[in-house]
Amino acid sequence: MAEPSILEIQGLRRDFGGVQALGGVDLQVRRGKITGLIGPNGSGKTTLFQAVSGMDREATGRIYFDGHSILGLRPSRIVALGLGRTFQLSRVLPGLTVLENLLVASRPDDSEAEDRAHNLLRQVHLERQVHVLGKALSYGQQKLVEFLRVLMRSPKLILLDEPAAGVNPTLRRTLWELVRQLQEQGTSLMLIEHHMEVIADLCDEVYVLNEGRIIARGTFSEVREDPQVFAAYFGHRNRTAS
Amino acid sequence: MRYSDLGIGALLLFFSLLAPGFLNNYQLSFLLQVLMMVTLAQSWNLISGMTGYISFGHGVFFGVGAYTGALLLMGGAFWWVAILSAALLAAALALPLGLLTLRLRGPYFAIAMLGLNEVGRILANLWVDLTGGGDGIALSPLLSPVLATNYFSMLALAVLATLGMGWILRSRFGLELRAIREDEEAAEMLGIDTIRNKLIAFTASALLPGAAGAIYAFYTSFIDPSSVFLPALNVQMIVVVLLGGRGTLWGPVLGAVLLMSVQELTWAEFPALHLALLGLLMILLVLYLPDGLLGAWKRIGSRYG
Ligand SMILES: Nc1ncnc2c1ncn2[C@@H]1O[C@H](COP(=O)(O)OP(=O)(O)O)[C@@H](O)[C@H]1O
Ligand SMILES: [Mg+2]
Numbered sequence: 001m002a003e004p005s006i007l008e009i010q011g012l013r014r015d016f017g018g019v020q021a022l023g024g025v026d027l028q029v030r031r032g033k034i035t036g037l038i039g040p041n042g043s044g045k046t047t048l049f050q051a052v053s054g055m056d057r058e059a060t061g062r063i064y065f066d067g068h069s070i071l072g073l074r075p076s077r078i079v080a081l082g083l084g085r086t087f088q089l090s091r092v093l094p095g096l097t098v099l100e101n102l103l104v105a106s107r108p109d110d111s112e113a114e115d116r117a118h119n120l121l122r123q124v125h126l127e128r129q130v131h132v133l134g135k136a137l138s139y140g141q142q143k144l145v146e147f148l149r150v151l152m153r154s155p156k157l158i159l160l161d162e163p164a165a166g167v168n169p170t171l172r173r174t175l176w177e178l179v180r181q182l183q184e185q186g187t188s189l190m191l192i193e194h195h196m197e198v199i200a201d202l203c204d205e206v207y208v209l210n211e212g213r214i215i216a217r218g219t220f221s222e223v224r225e226d227p228q229v230f231a232a233y234f235g236h237r238n239r240t241a242s
Numbered sequence: 243m244r245y246s247d248l249g250i251g252a253l254l255l256f257f258s259l260l261a262p263g264f265l266n267n268y269q270l271s272f273l274l275q276v277l278m279m280v281t282l283a284q285s286w287n288l289i290s291g292m293t294g295y296i297s298f299g300h301g302v303f304f305g306v307g308a309y310t311g312a313l314l315l316m317g318g319a320f321w322w323v324a325i326l327s328a329a330l331l332a333a334a335l336a337l338p339l340g341l342l343t344l345r346l347r348g349p350y351f352a353i354a355m356l357g358l359n360e361v362g363r364i365l366a367n368l369w370v371d372l373t374g375g376g377d378g379i380a381l382s383p384l385l386s387p388v389l390a391t392n393y394f395s396m397l398a399l400a401v402l403a404t405l406g407m408g409w410i411l412r413s414r415f416g417l418e419l420r421a422i423r424e425d426e427e428a429a430e431m432l433g434i435d436t437i438r439n440k441l442i443a444f445t446a447s448a449l450l451p452g453a454a455g456a457i458y459a460f461y462t463s464f465i466d467p468s469s470v471f472l473p474a475l476n477v478q479m480i481v482v483v484l485l486g487g488r489g490t491l492w493g494p495v496l497g498a499v500l501l502m503s504v505q506e507l508t509w510a511e512f513p514a515l516h517l518a519l520l521g522l523l524m525i526l527l528v529l530y531l532p533d534g535l536l537g538a539w540k541r542i543g544s545r546y547g
């Protein structure tokens with residue numbers, strides 16, 4: 001029997017010079033659930049994703065993904081274990097076509113990659129853009145393509161860093177539908193998102209990060225009532241509640 | 243490869259195979275040098291055109307190949323054994339060098355490679371027992387293959403290099419290399435083992451320059467440190483690829499034919515200015531024609547086509 005958590009983080013710390021971006025974070029992502037990560041700007045959310053995905057290998061602490069200790073592994077190794085991740089600012093490969101962006105993200109031994117890519121593109125109504133270069137897409141489309149290419153390997157856990165930022169309302173709905181579908185198919189997700197109604201709607205559990213520390217954990221209605229959370233959002237200079 | 247690519251390739255190959263029948267020795271020599279440049283440029287294209295890691299010192303593999311080929315031939319090896327060994331030694335050298343240098347970000351990699359070519363030249367000068375130092379090595383005409391043999395060997399390399407590039411461009415490996423050029427971190431995050439891929443591309447890109455160096459040594463019958471670890475050669479292969487179009491199949495071929503022809507017609511008159519003119523051309527290409535002639539052709543085609 002697999003452990004109930006697909007991701008287990010213990011005492012994760014990260015300093016940038018004198019700035020403590022993560023000050024000992026403990027966190028679990030449960031299998032098949034959508035876990036929200038919220039907190040004011042600069043609270044360390046992206047830094048946490050950087051460490052979990054192996055992009056930043058300077059953090060200390062423990063990270064277990066699906067039973068493997070992954071802190072210090074290169075991203076490609078972590079991806080091979082079944083993790084996928086999108087970036088806060090789109091990093092679609094600009095000189096590759098949409099189709100190539102998806103194909104390059106598939107498993108090398110996946111003989112149905114091309115069909116899978118076409119199917120995914122159809123779902124978000126990008127099928128007519130297959131041969132368009134990444135850089136020719138609108139920003140919102142780029143963010144969608146970035147999300148789709150993570151799906152090419154059917155990861156067990158997907159980290160989404162503000163996937164809807166810069167995406168128009170229509171595409172946004174498509175995106176959240178896709179997230180919901182993924183969960184129904186058994187995928188675990190972790191979501192950084194500023195729109196609280198989205199968090200309320202999608203997330204089974206929410207962690208609130210403030211100045212590198214977890215200040216609350218629970219369902220959305222639980223953390224919303226937490227006075228510390230209120231203070232973090234409304235007493236903070238860089239407030240970003242929206 | 244697409245049918246049009248196969249067609250172009252077959253036509254060029256047909257001409258090149260018949261060329262010894264109707265060209266004089268001077269013309270055949272020139273064509274041999276064009277084929278050598280095609281080989282070098284395609285190899286450079288593999289690492290630098292595809293991944294964006296600009297090697298300013300790929301000539302080091304040519305130089306190593308030239309010495310290996312010359313020494314083995316003089317030591318009594320069959321000419322083709324000497325060529326094969328030169329290729330393998332160059333690649334064997336590239337592997338550890340790649341492990342060291344490919345961890346560097348692009349600009350530092352470029353500088354490290356620039357230094358390597360100089361190290362090669364200095365070593366060839368200092369290691370007198372092996373290389374004869376600054377006196378160089380004269381190959382006995384009795385042992386060296388004749389011009390036609392060298393020509394066909396070089397042709398085989400150019401064909402191999404171009405076929406290899408055609409295959410890579412259509413393969414998943416090629417796609418992964420292009421992803422690295424676009425955004426290495428993002429590529430790694432998509433599951434691409436960027437270090438392994440760069441290392442394979444780099445090692446493979448040393449193979450044919452090593453072989454070309456050996457054939458060049460047979461062809462000129464004399465090598466010394468400054469003629470095979472030649473700064474201009476490093477710049478030439480870069481200019482050829484930029485001129486034709488980096489990361490494309492025919493760019494290096496087109497670039498080699500054009501650059502070598504222009505050099506033959508003009509710059510041979512100004513040997514002192516040669517390197518400066520090449521450098522200037524490189525800068526102009528980077529600034530005004532970054533996709534090369536094939537890229538510009540495609541753009542014009544899609545605008546008016
Ligand atoms: N590469 C970096 N170098 C220096 N400081 C950084 C770096 N990345 C993040 N930080 C700092 O770490 C803190 C957390 O940043 P981040 O994780 O991006 O916040 P969030 O995603 O929650 O908005 C901020 O104070 C930020 O300035
Ligand atoms: Mg962030």
